[in-house]
Amino acid sequence: MTRIAFIGLGNMGGGMAANQAKAGHDVAAFDLSPAALERAAEAGCRTVASVAEAVKDAEVVITMLPAGPHVLGVYSEQIIGVAPASALLLDCSTIDVETARKVAGLAKEAGYAFADAPVSGGTAAADAGTLAFMVGCDEADFARVEPALDPMSRITIRAGDHGAGQAAKICNNMLLGISMIGTCEAIALAEKLGLEPERFFEIASKSSGQCWSVSNYYPWPGPVPTAPSNREYEGGFASAMMLKDLKLAQDAAAKAGATTPLGAQAEALYALFNGLGYGGKDFSAMVQMLRGRIDTLA
Ligand code: NAD
Numbered sequence: 074m075t076r077i078a079f080i081g082l083g084n085m086g087g088g089m090a091a092n093q094a095k096a097g098h099d100v101a102a103f104d105l106s107p108a109a110l111e112r113a114a115e116a117g118c119r120t121v122a123s124v125a126e127a128v129k130d131a132e133v134v135i136t137m138l139p140a141g142p143h144v145l146g147v148y149s150e151q152i153i154g155v156a157p158a159s160a161l162l163l164d165c166s167t168i169d170v171e172t173a174r175k176v177a178g179l180a181k182e183a184g185y186a187f188a189d190a191p192v193s194g195g196t197a198a199a200d201a202g203t204l205a206f207m208v209g210c211d212e213a214d215f216a217r218v219e220p221a222l223d224p225m226s227r228i229t230i231r232a233g234d235h236g237a238g239q240a241a242k243i244c245n246n247m248l249l250g251i252s253m254i255g256t257c258e259a260i261a262l263a264e265k266l267g268l269e270p271e272r273f274f275e276i277a278s279k280s281s282g283q284c285w286s287v288s289n290y291y292p293w294p295g296p297v298p299t300a301p302s303n304r305e306y307e308g309g310f311a312s313a314m315m316l317k318d319l320k321l322a323q324d325a326a327a328k329a330g331a332t333t334p335l336g337a338q339a340e341a342l343y344a345l346f347n348g349l350g351y352g353g354k355d356f357s358a359m360v361q362m363l364r365g366r367i368d369t370l371a
Contacts, residue, residue, distance in 0.1 A: 074098055075221070078131035078156070080124055080147060081166070082109040084308075085192070086137030088199035089165070089225045091116035093135075095202075096224035101127040124151035131156050133221045136164045140317065141172035148176045158184040161217050165206070167191045167314075169321050170236040170243070171328075173209065177235035186214040189235060190222060191242035195310050197299060203227035207245070209238035243325055246318035249286065250339040250356070253315075256286040257360035260293055264364060271295050292357035301355035305371060312359070313352030316343040 075098045079090040082104040094100045094117035102118035103126070104110055110120045121127045124147060128134050134156050138144050144166050152162065162185050164176065173189040180187035188210035198204045206222050206229040208215065215231045222229050232241040259282065263273040274296040278288050290309075291297040301309035319340040326333040346352075346362055351370055361367050 076130060076132045077101070077221075078103070078124075078127035078134045078160075079113075079118065079137075080104070080127060080134070080152075081137035081139075081143075082106070082113045082118075083137065083139075084196050085165075085199045087112050087116070088196065088201075089135070089137060089204070090118050091200070092202040092224045094118050098224070101131065103127040125155050128152050128156035128160070131160050133161045133163065135221075136162075136166060138164075138166045140166070141168040144168050145172055145176055149179055153179055153183045153185065156185070160185060161214070161221055162187040163190050163218065163221060164188070165190050165192055167242050167246070167318060167321070168239060170239045170325060173239045174236040177209075186211070186217060187235070188214060188218045189238040190218065190229075191238050192225075193242065193245055194227070196308060198227070199225070206230070207232045207238045207241040209233055209235045209240070211235075240325070243318060243322045246315070247322040247333065247336045247339065250315050250319050250343065251335045252284045253286040253290070253292070253356055254339055254342055254359060254363075256284070257292050257357070257363045260360055261364040286357070290357055292360035300357065302357055302360075306355040306358035306361075309355035309357070311352060312343055312346050312354055312356045315356040316340065316347050316352070319343055 077093050077098050077100045079100050079102045090100050090102050090113055100118040101121050102113040103121050103124055114120045162180050177187045188208050190206045190208045192204040192206055194204040202225050204225055206226050208231045210218055219229050232238050260270045270293040274291050290300050292302050294302045322336050323340050361370050
């Protein structure tokens with residue numbers, strides 16, 4: 074049994090903390106939201122009243138927070154110097170590479186082992202304990218990082234040193250945003266050409282157009298029963314979160330001097346979709362905008 078502090082029990086963190094508790098660990102859980110705390114208690118976590126209380130005797134600290142400023146604030150003000158220096162610090166949020174490296178530097182200076190360990194897989198994988206983790210950490214620390222993530226993970230890959238996990242995540246999600254828009258455009262065109270989207274799935278999922286957005290997350294209801302398209306695009310991966318990741322990719326591309334024209338287009342389309350008020354819908358709901366039927370979204 075490991076003493077784990079889990080900070081951030083939202084759509085993703087809630088399921089992840091539950092899986093740590095299910096694996097028999099003592100999970101001290103904290104979130105600013107009382108509803109999230111209640112769900113964590115029902116899932117077998119020990120809820121506490123502050124970050125400080127959660128981390129004070131933790132062996133592993135896991136954070137799953139919205140964005141870079143939350144991560145920097147929580148680590149610099151509430152974790153570093155409060156958790157025992159022997160604790161392993163794991164940030165699983167998706168944030169910019171620069172902030173990840175800054176937090177890693179602060180942690181290292183204070184004597185902690187730290188890893189950026191963002192995830193791929195969405196809420197279903199968070200609940201099932203089948204996330205893919207991409208890790209940026211010192212090589213020697215990876216032997217501690219992998220088993221700590223194991224109850225939440227299908228696969229854990231070390232991408233490189235601090236920040237490399239976030240770099241992998243940003244590139245992966247830029248590709249995902251582009252492939253989802255491509256899938257949505259293809260469905261909209263198929264429909265205009267008189268080809269049923271369900272029949273197009275049968276063909277595309279077995280042809281060279283096959284990709285994760287088609288096979289695992291088809292934006293049209295029916296062919297993939299677990300996809301958010303069957304639940305009026307509720308839950309899943311919010312378009313606002315996809316926009317956040319696409320912005321991170323564009324910022325990173327500008328700083329690194331990389332050319333990413335399709336990433337820029339994807340950002341513009343998700344910015345438009347968010348601006349129209351659909352940021353809370355799963356990112357596959359983009360299909361309704363591209364087929365000119367945004368009125369079908371509640
Ligand atoms: P969420 O908004 O549902 O959860 C974030 C939680 O953090 C909230 O419950 C919030 O109350 C809490 N929080 C914020 N500030 C806090 C603080 N100072 N102290 C304690 N708790 C605090 O978001 P989510 O969907 O769980 O995503 C979390 C992270 O995971 C994001 O960085 C996101 O980009 C990434 N991510 C999300 C998905 C997905 O499918 N939702 C997939 C992969 C990665």
